[in-house]
Structures are given as C-alpha cells and as structure tokens.
Amino acid sequence: MSSPVLARPRPQYDAADLLTAYLPGSFYYSSPRGTLLADGVHAVVATEPGASRAGAATRALADARAAGLADPIVAGAIGFRPDDEASLVVPALVRRAPAPDETTAASAASAPARASRVVTAQPDPADYVEAVRKALLHIETGDIDKVVLARALDVTADAPVAVPPLLARLVRADPAAHAFAVDVTAPGDPAARTLFGASPELLISRRGRTVTVNPLAGSRPRSADDAENRARIDDLRTAAKDRAEHDLVIHQVADALRPLCSDLDVPEPEVIGTPTMWHLSTRITGTLAEPDDPASSSLALAEALHPTPAVCGVPTTTARDVIADLEPVRRGYYAGLVGWTDADGDGEWVVTIRCAEASGRSVRVHAGAGIVSGSDPEAELAETRAKFRTLLDALGVSE
DSSP, X not given: OOOOOTTXXXXXXXXXXXXXXXXXXXXXXXXXXXEEEEESOSEEOOOOTTSOHHHHHHHHHHHHHHTTOSSOXXXXXXXXXXXXXXXXXXXXXXXXXXXXXXXXXXXXXXXXXXXXXXXXXXXXXXXXXXXXXHXXXXXXXXXXXXXXXXXXXXXXXXXXXXXXXXXXXXXXXOTTSEEEEEEOOOTTXXXXXXXXXXXXXXXXXXXXTEEEEEOEEEEEEOOSSHHHXXXXXXXXXXXXXXXXXXXXXXXHHHHHHGGGEEEEEOOOOEEEEOSSEEEEEOOEEEEESOTTSGGGSHHHHHHHHOSOTTTSEESXXXXXXXXXXXXXXXXXXXXXXXXXXXXXXXXXXXXXXXXXXXXXXXXXXXXXXEEETTOOHHHHHHHHHHHHHHHHHHHTOOO
C-alpha cells in the first residue's frame, strides 16, 4: 500500500509555516511535490562506508514502526563518492505542507545583509581552465566520453552565517526548485555544519508504483534580455555537443531503470529554466514491476542511479578517478543526493547541486560543468560562474 504524499491534510500546515519554523539542526525539504520539516532524532541510520544506505534505512524504518513511531521516514544526505560520509536519521517529528509558491518566502526572505565577505576560489579560474584542458586530453585518448569538473568558492564572513534567511531567499527565488537544508555535523567537527541549496535536478521520485526521474545535462546561462534568452534556448535545443552530452545521461539513467520497471517512458528533451540557467531536461516516468521489493524503494533506486553522468561522467569509475585527480577540493556532499524515504518505499531524492555548506563564518559553494569532446575551457569556466549565482545571490556576494 502506498504511503500518503507530502501534502496530505493530516495535519495541515502552510508551506510558509514550515519555512519560517526551520532552524539549523532540522531537516527541511520542499519541491513541487510538497514541503517537509523534520525535527529531533528518533534514530541514527548507521552505515559503513561503501555499504548500501538503502538497506540500513529499511531496517531503521522497520525498527521505528515496531517502536510505535507513526509514519516514520529516513531523511538526510549522502556524499558523492561511495566512501564519503552520509547523514541519515529517522526524525522524531515530521510536519508536511503543500508545495511552496511565490508568496511562501515573502515574509521570511529579507535582502542579503551588507557584510564583509572574502571569497577564495578553489582552484583559481586559470587552474580550472587548465584542468578542463587535461580532461579533454582524457577524452581525446578515449579514456572517457564525458567528465564533470567542479570547482569551489570559500566565502568567509565577518560574523557567523545564518542559514534560515539564506534558505528563505532560495525558496523565494525559485519556489519550484528542490530546496533543502540538512544538518551534516559529524563527530569531532569543531562547529555545526549545514548543507543547504536549491537543486533543479530530480534524481528519483516514487509514489506507489510510479517513479519519475528528471536528468539535466546541457546548459546555458540565463540572460536579462528576453531576445537573447530565446536565442540561447534555440541554440541549446539544436547544439550537437549539448544533445550528445544529454543523450549520454539519458541512456545511462534509462538503462538503470528499465530492469526494474514494467514500462518506461523516455520523451524527447525540452528546455527548462531556473533563475540563473537554462537546461536540457528529460522527464522520464516508469511503472515499477515489483514495488514491494526493497530494491525498488526510493532510496535504493537513488543509489542505483547515482552518480549519473550529469554529475560524474562516462564511464563512471574512470570519470570519478579523473575527478579525484583534477579537482583540488574533495566534493563531500556536493553532487551526492539529498531527500527522504518512508517505510513503504515512497520518497524523493535530488542531486545535491546549487548547494553550499555553512559552518560558523564559512560557506563553501560548489559548481561544475560537463566536459565532452568539443568543450571550450573558457566556456566551461563561464558556466560554473553562472551556476554559482544561485548561492552567491542569496549570500549577497560576487565571485
């Protein structure tokens, strides 16, 4: 039997109520499916590095149900690499509301405070361009077909960074995004750490037997000029390089889902927009053949799909090795997954992009670009700059 959706009427809150109630330490997640705010920790989902988090989540949810917790979920985030950290818990209290709209964050999202910020690039732009050139050599020699190279910006403020207003600004800027805030403080951390962002990329959503995946690959920055935007959208639809990059992602995602689904619909790509970018997007839907199989839970499906070529590359293992060699900063939670799953297997997970990690006075922001044959290093640098804008605008700083 399928579990209720996020926006169920029992009990009923407004999306604005839950956004306003968010405090660091809580788990916040909103998307077109609905809004969720979870507080407290009933249980920590303990996993070994490299082990299936979905199996541990299934056991933790069964234990929570046996202990009498009503409608338990597992919520949190998982890092990019198999040996990266994860932060998954069964919350003690979960509140749900409908999806945000343009009025949700109006009262909660003030303008960015005017404060001193120091921005340090990791690596600096020239070194990133050189890393793209090295990645292109791997592609030319046939080692890989695609690799996503990321870089980071470290933002240091003159006072502790408050996450709630940043989260509210992200929701106000794009209510249709998958906004999130997760406590990822690990034992031994000198200060609390919060992962937050507004991802445009749905990794997997499951409701009963229906699954939906929405990979993005192929991008253009959004312009302030309408005519220029129309030109960029037309170019993105027809550019051979971007269509080839997008096809790599779609084929791998569809191949991973097809054995688990009785039918799978893979339509032609379309162009979708965020406040800062245009993306080639394909919304894939399928019907699970065996929804009661633990391998078909939303988290198990997310683990089967991760990492997609949209954030890693093709082939996966070699691309991940190239990333480790060329990126000077370990990704951690960036390009991993964040979301929730319930005891019936339903839930939603997104790719952890357009995100940042805040701790004390420091915020680290990541952005990446897909490198394929024909990529221009300077253009890929410009793409990362455009993607940084989502978080930097919320912070009130520039690169």
